[in-house]
Amino acid sequence: AQTVTQSQPEMSVQEAETVTLSCTYDTSESDYYLFWYKQPPSRQMILVIRQEAYKQQNATENRFSVNFQKAAKSFSLKISDSQLGDAAMYFCAYRSQTGTASKLTFGTGTRLQVTL
């Protein structure tokens, strides 16, 4: 079974600074997707960024980028120019591409605080 580990329960960053959230995963599969989701107090999980395992190029979405190290099974999220609205819980998630296994396996989350 796949597992996802987020070793930072809480992180803090000053507005306009850069922060990196860590995520590692364990799998024996070679084809899969990785996601970062944001969950603000409104509770809705919002997709921040996603990465296909077969792509070597790291995904980027505006101020959000990932560092995907397939061999090391690492998938970190970098938030540049942090804004107050970035404060939320961030979850790393894994989804297999094998057969019909379509569930998301989540990490335990990292709470990000953004300070002035």
Place this chain on the structure above:
Amino acid sequence: KAGVTQTPRYLIKTRGQQVTLSCSPISGHRSVSWYQQTPGQGLQFLFEYFSETQRNKGNFPGRFSGRQFSNSRSEMNVSTLELGDSALYLCASSMAQGGYGYTFGSGTRLTVV
């Protein structure tokens, strides 16, 4: 374009009762998945429905069940509620089974007393 709608947003039930939660996916999305979120266990997969058929099921007891209707709307039911069922229940929809992108609703907060 309307998002994923979950109703109700809050619910308080007594131990032993049963409850039904509803999820309306984004128009055109045919896959609906359910997740339970608790402080202790985190986010756990319950089940996925596609074209009215359960395609995947997580490791939950038989008290947890669901169904999907022809318009892709889904319901999940929990019978004989236990205190440990108190959680945020999230629904996610995607266009296809195991879709590349999942859109989540805001969840139903269930409290069992």
